[in-house]
Every structure is written in C-alpha cells, then in structure tokens.
Amino acid sequence: MVRSRAEAQKCRTTSEKLSLPDVEWAEDMAKLTWALAHPARVRIVRLLLNRTSCMCGEIVEEMPLAQSTVSQHLKILKETGLVQGEIDGPRVCYCINKQAMTKLKKLIADL
Amino acid sequence: MVRSRAEAQKCRTTSEKLSLPDVEWAEDMAKLTWALAHPARVRIVRLLLNRTSCMCGEIVEEMPLAQSTVSQHLKILKETGLVQGEIDGPRVCYCINKQAMTKLKKLIADL
C-alpha cells in the first residue's frame, strides 16, 4: 500500500503507474457515479426504472430540456452502460441495463 | 406525473416549478453521486474508510496530485457532507461521515 512520491508522479489521465487494482476500481466507480452526477440523468434513470421501457420522446416530454440535450444525456448513460436503447421502427426504446445497475449498487454497497 | 411542457420550462438551475419531490430527490442524488464522480475523490473516500481517520498529509502522499488539488477535492467531499474534518493542532484529521455515507448507500440501493 505504501507508494513512493515518484511512483505516483503521473497525472489523472495516466494512472497506469500506480499500484493498480484500487486505481482501476476507483476509475470504474467514478465512471458509474458520474453517470448519475446530474439531476437530469438521475431523473431519466428513475423514469426508466418506473416504466421498464420508454420511448425517447416520452422522456423529453417529462424533462425541462431540449430534445438534443436529452439525447446527449442518454448518450452518456448508454456509454456508461447503465441504459441501453433498441431501435424500434422509427423510434428508439430505452431501458435500464439491469446488469450495470446491479454492478453500481454492489460497488456502492461494498464501499 | 404528467407534466406540461410549459410547466417544465425552466432550466436546471431552477427546477422549483416542477412537481417536486422527485426533482429534489434527483438533485440530492446527483449531488452525492457527483461527489464520487472523480477517481481521486473515490480513492480519498476509500482511504478514509480503511483508516477510520487520516491526516490530510497522508492523503496527499497516497495520491498523484498536488497538495492544493487534494485540498480542493476534500473541500468538495466536505461540502457534500460525505467527509468531515476536525482540526487537531496544526493538522486536520479527516474522517468519513457515516451518516451521509448511509444516506448515499440507501439512495442508491433504493433506486
């Protein structure tokens, strides 16, 4: 656990030099929590959890944000894996990725 | 739950007009998760959990960051309530606020 100052020299973008299980774990955790680190994204996740699935348009109507902004938030949620979207004809049906959700809950619970 | 577009007009900084329990809840959640939305802060919390308390200097030695940067992260953790610091002579002794920690865990678990 003891780490020399020199070994810890590199910055945030490249933490590969640190003693690494906990560092990767921290980045993992940070990535997931960051997905929820915005009220709009929290509300989107909440919506999807209540409905098990949801069209993008429905989400937009529930939010005080422009469609493009909601789309961006959805993109972030997709990138972190918390949400997945399936194309359904001309629409997109979003739903929670329960696996990722479980992972997040476990990470937090095991803190 | 149905909300008109006009009622949802205001932006993120002032969501006071929306039907409000869930909005406040979302902001609460976002605030707490945002505190953990950075690898450095996750690592700090992890450190404090392992030690039950920790001098600021020790934290700095464990991190690949400048003292001032660590101090800023600690400030954020203090503002969200996850961490509290007690002045101990010339040093400051940081420890986890278990109450806030419990709240966070409950919020996530109840998602």
Added chain:
DNA sequence: GAAGCGTATCGTATATCGACGATGACCAAT
C-alpha cells in the same frame, strides 16, 4: 421517391471542473 416523424449529431457559446504554483492563515515549538 417524397414526405413526415423521431432521434442523433454538429456547431457553438457559456459555465464549471480539475490541475498547478504561489501565497495566506493557523498552530506549535523554539
């Protein structure tokens, strides 16, 4: 294939984050 609908992406502006060094504030001990 043209039109319409729903969604994604682009371009852009502003605000905030995250990093650092330098400096300031505070306490303890000399």
Added chain:
DNA sequence: ATTGGTCATCGTCGATATACGATACGCTTC
C-alpha cells in the same frame, strides 16, 4: 516574536460539461 510545518485559498489555464438550435440520419408510409 520567529520559525517551521500543515492545510486552505487564490489566480490562472486548458479541458470538459451542459445547453441550445440547426441540421443530418433512418425508418415508415403514402
């Protein structure tokens, strides 16, 4: 009082987040 050690704050800078309107994309349907 001065010095030395610890931590917080300030000023700054580049990078990123967040918001929007405009536009592009993709699928149906006519």
